[in-house]
Amino acid sequence: MNTTTNPIARPRSVAHVYQGQATSDGAGVRLVRMLGTAQLPDLDPFLLLDAFGSDKPGDYLAGFPDHPHRGFETVTYMLDGRMRHRDNHGHQGLLGPGSVQWMSAGRGIVHSEMPEQVEGLMRGFQLWLNLPARDKMSPPRYQEYAADQIPVYAPSAGVRVKVIAGQLGDAKGVIEQPATDPLYLDIQLDAGAEIASPVPPGHSAFVHVYQGTAQVHGTRVAAGALAVLADGDAVRLQGGDGIARMLLIAGRPLREPVARHGPFVMNTEAELVQAFNDYRAGRF
Numbered sequence: 705m706n707t708t709t710n711p712i713a714r715p716r717s718v719a720h721v722y723q724g725q726a727t728s729d730g731a732g733v734r735l736v737r738m739l740g741t742a743q744l745p746d747l748d749p750f751l752l753l754d755a756f757g758s759d760k761p762g763d764y765l766a767g768f769p770d771h772p773h774r775g776f777e778t779v780t781y782m783l784d785g786r787m788r789h790r791d792n793h794g795h796q797g798l799l800g801p802g803s804v805q806w807m808s809a810g811r812g813i814v815h816s817e818m819p820e821q822v823e824g825l826m827r828g829f830q831l832w833l834n835l836p837a838r839d840k841m842s843p844p845r846y847q848e849y850a851a852d853q854i855p856v857y858a859p860s861a862g863v864r865v866k867v868i869a870g871q872l873g874d875a876k877g878v879i880e881q882p883a884t885d886p887l888y889l890d891i892q893l894d895a896g897a898e899i900a901s902p903v904p905p906g907h908s909a910f911v912h913v914y915q916g917t918a919q920v921h922g923t924r925v926a927a928g929a930l931a932v933l934a935d936g937d938a939v940r941l942q943g944g945d946g947i948a949r950m951l952l953i954a955g956r957p958l959r960e961p962v963a964r965h966g967p968f969v970m971n972t973e974a975e976l977v978q979a980f981n982d983y984r985a986g987r988f
């Protein structure tokens with residue numbers, strides 16, 4: 705399939721463009737929250753997207769010391785720098801440049817995510833993706849891949865796409881998550897280059913431009929903005945004057961009630977209370 709030239713029956717336009725909010729989290733890591741803000745609290749099944757990127761150690765050195773998660777997935781995608789993660793079940797690893805960690809917290813983990821560097825650029829993203837009620841109390845599960853294990857789709861000059869989850873052309877992503885069937889693409893477009901990516905109809909979808917400027921179905925979106933897409937079967941993306949880099953992320957909505965507080969995302973208030981009690985009692 706040539707995704708760059710096939711006609712799109714129902715192109716996805718931009719429904720709304722949001723700016724990120726500068727904030728800090730963990731023990732004082734400076735980041736920009738793109739999703740999970742007052743303007744854009746969530747986009748079922750997505751709960752949060754944080755973009756971090758700094759070459760000032762003071763912005764990231766504090767890291768994210770021990771904290772719990774239950775009921776959803778955290779997806780860490782590193783562009784630059786190294787992060788060490790360690791959980792209370794004995795799982796640990798080092799996330800290097802270009803790697804992805806897709807962590808299903810399920811019924812609960814306590815982990816730390818700490819920079820394994822004291823200088824240089826640290827840049828990447830963390831996405832929170834909800835789990836359906838039937839999977840919220842599943843055993844924790846990790847899907848971790850180094851940069852060289854992530855398929856690259858490069859159909860034409862000036863187009864380079866890392867396919868982390870979902871499929872684009874002949875490149876199939878490494879992540880398996882049938883509940884939300886996620887698409888997670890890291891797209892680089894040289895000036896004037898373009899690509900059309902299928903996005904399943906009915907799935908929530910957004911584009912976060914993190915470098916340069918891109919046209920999303922004709923709407924100009926600059927670095928630091930997130931464009932929520934209207935429904936359709938594909939989206940057309942074009943580069944701007946220089947190199948543009950962006951994430952295209954989509955997933956099937958769960959359409960379930962969300963009871964959410966901090967690092968716990970359940971379906972009911974009673975389940976939230978249970979999560980707090982289990983955590984305090986050391987049952988994670």
Ligand code: FE
Pocket residue numbers: 768771773778815817
């Ligand atoms: Fe965490």
